[in-house]
Amino acid sequence: MGLFDRKRTIEAVAPMRGADIAAQIGPAPTLDAFYPFGGADYLASREEAMSVPAIARARNMICNSIATIPMITRDKTTGAVIDQPVVINDPDKRVPGAASWCWAAEDLLFTGFSYFQIMSEFADTGRVREMWRVAPNRVGVFLNDKGTQIEYYTVDGMQVPYTGIGSLVVFYGNDEGLLNRAGRTIRAGAELERAAAMYAREPVPSMVLKSNGAALPADRIAKLLDAWGAARRNRGTAFLNADITMETVGFTPEQIGLNAAREIIATELARAVGIPAYFIDAPTGSSMTYANASTARQTLLDFSLLPLMNSISSRLSMPDFTPSTQRVEFDLKAYLRGSEKERAEIYKILFDIGAITTDEIRQMEDMIS
Numbered sequence: 001m002g003l004f005d006r007k008r009t010i011e012a013v014a015p016m017r018g019a020d021i022a023a024q025i026g027p028a029p030t031l032d033a034f035y036p037f038g039g040a041d042y043l044a045s046r047e048e049a050m051s052v053p054a055i056a057r058a059r060n061m062i063c064n065s066i067a068t069i070p071m072i073t074r075d076k077t078t079g080a081v082i083d084q085p086v087v088i089n090d091p092d093k094r095v096p097g098a099a100s101w102c103w104a105a106e107d108l109l110f111t112g113f114s115y116f117q118i119m120s121e122f123a124d125t126g127r128v129r130e131m132w133r134v135a136p137n138r139v140g141v142f143l144n145d146k147g148t149q150i151e152y153y154t155v156d157g158m159q160v161p162y163t164g165i166g167s168l169v170v171f172y173g174n175d176e177g178l179l180n181r182a183g184r185t186i187r188a189g190a191e192l193e194r195a196a197a198m199y200a201r202e203p204v205p206s207m208v209l210k211s212n213g214a215a216l217p218a219d220r221i222a223k224l225l226d227a228w229g230a231a232r233r234n235r236g237t238a239f240l241n242a243d244i245t246m247e248t249v250g251f252t253p254e255q256i257g258l259n260a261a262r263e264i265i266a267t268e269l270a271r272a273v274g275i276p277a278y279f280i281d282a283p284t285g286s287s288m289t290y291a292n293a294s295t296a297r298q299t300l301l302d303f304s305l306l307p308l309m310n311s312i313s314s315r316l317s318m319p320d321f322t323p324s325t326q327r328v329e330f331d332l333k334a335y336l337r338g339s340e341k342e343r344a345e346i347y348k349i350l351f352d353i354g355a356i357t358t359d360e361i362r363q364m365e366d367m368i369s
Contacts, residue, residue, distance in 0.1 A: 042111070042177070042179035042180050042183060043179060043180050043183020043184060043186075043187070044179045044182075044183035044184075044186035044187050044190070045179070046110060046179070048186055048187055048190040049110065049178065049179060049186050049190075051190050051193050051194075052186060052189035052190055052193055052265070052266075052269065053193070053266070053280075054189065054265070054266035054269045054270060054280045055178075055186065055189070055269055055273070057279075057280045057281075058269070058270065058273045058275045058279070058280050058304075059106060059109065059110075061275070061279060061280070061300070061304075062105065062109060062273070062275065062300075062304050062305060062308070063102045063103075063105040063106045063109065064102060065300065065305055065335075066101060066102070066105040066305055066308060066309055066312075066330075067098040067099070067101045067102035067105065068098060068335075069309070069330045069331065069332065069334075069335050070089055070330070070331050071084075071088050071089055071312075071313060071316070071328055071329065071330055071331065072084070072328070072329060072330075072331045073088065073322060073326050073327070073328050073329075074326065074327055074329060075325060075326060076325055076326060076327055077325065082326065084322075084328070085122075085127070085129065085321075087128055087129055087130055087131065087321070088316055088321070088328060089101075091116060091130065091131045091132070091133070092130065092131065092132045092133065093130060094132070100133055101312065103133055104116075104133060104171060104312065105308050105312070107133075107135075107136055107171075108171060108173040108177075108308050108311055108312075109173075109177070109178055109273075109308060110177050110178050110179050111136050111173075111177040111179060112172070112173035112174075112175055112176045112177035112180075113136060113170060113171065113172060113173060113177070114133070114136075114170070114171040114173075114311075114312075115133070115134040115135075115136060115138075115139050115168055115169070115170055115171075116131040116132060116133050116134060116168065116169045116171075117131060117132050117134050117155060117160070117166065117167070117168055117169075118130075118131050118164065118165050118166060118167050118168075118169060119131055119132055119165065120165065121164070121165060126320075127319075127320055127321055127322075128169065128320055128321055131169055134155055134168065138155055138156050139153065139154070139155055139168070140153060140154040140155075140157065141153045141154075142154070153168065155168070169315070169320070170315075171311050171312055171315045172311060172315070173307075173308070173311050174307050174311065178272060178273060181272060182268075182269060182272035182273075185265065185268050185269055185272060186269065188265055189262075189265040189266070189269060192261055192262050192265060193262075196262065207246055208246070209224060209225070209228065209240070209244055209245075209246055210244065210245050210246070211243060211244060212243045212244065212245055213243045224244070266280065266281075273304065274303055274304050274307070275300070275303055275304045276299060276300075276303060279296075279300065297335060297336060298336065301332070301335070301336070309330050312330075313327075313328045313329050313330055314328075316328040343365070347361045
């Protein structure tokens, strides 16, 4: 549906209405400030990317993981967890918060940006109260004659305010997005998947039926081809007379190295996504495995999740969402908690050396209030 056709936009936030907002977050004055990668179109589409199993698996693993980790707000001085507005975890009242942040994470992963439109603000502070995600292909930008500054931007072709309700909040990624960074590799992967699908439909190489004698009448040729076609589609058996021979043309998937090529592409795409190939069942060239679930989760966090999570939490820590004395972060306690067996082993070690009591263990396991 053209969800990721590249568009450029700017960031605009609610105007100051209260003393709590230290400074208004203004738009980037020039394109070069936030768009160093250039180009008006992505090298691959979202549809092409999601048609490649390695990308689809990596996307779901990364984005779904981020969506299940809640965000909290801390006091910068004391580190204490404090109350936060609903918009932090549930920006759009129409859908579950996890869905909004899952798609936002995908936007960042694929395009390098995620867009939300401000729908309401708090009357006393002017901070964002509710915002709805806007798919990247819905956002357009109009530049000055020199193409150096943004004059205004649109959503669905309609000009939107520069600040306040209706304006855009932009979450910036750390690069130009996977669709550009690995666009050619994605397209190669999509072509291989189409080739694999073709061979799945026609597992036997293309063939010709050759008459060894006199020319056959047209009606017999038609019946012969129909019978052979039906037999192939039904995985059945066809019969040839002595005066007809069958010759194959083309190659099998093994002969052209289709499966090997798919494995190579999967490994390359794992590198491009920033996820260990092991996680998407791609060949790694080694026997690397993980001793436990905690180690696997930590590896996924370090390689794949933190850059996207920081793009989200750092934007929500800016003055149009959060006072300057506070910061938003993802609460990783539950994510890194480990299995019951792993926790029991750690508790035993700590208990044996006198570093923890039975009641403290029970409290950490939510067995007592």
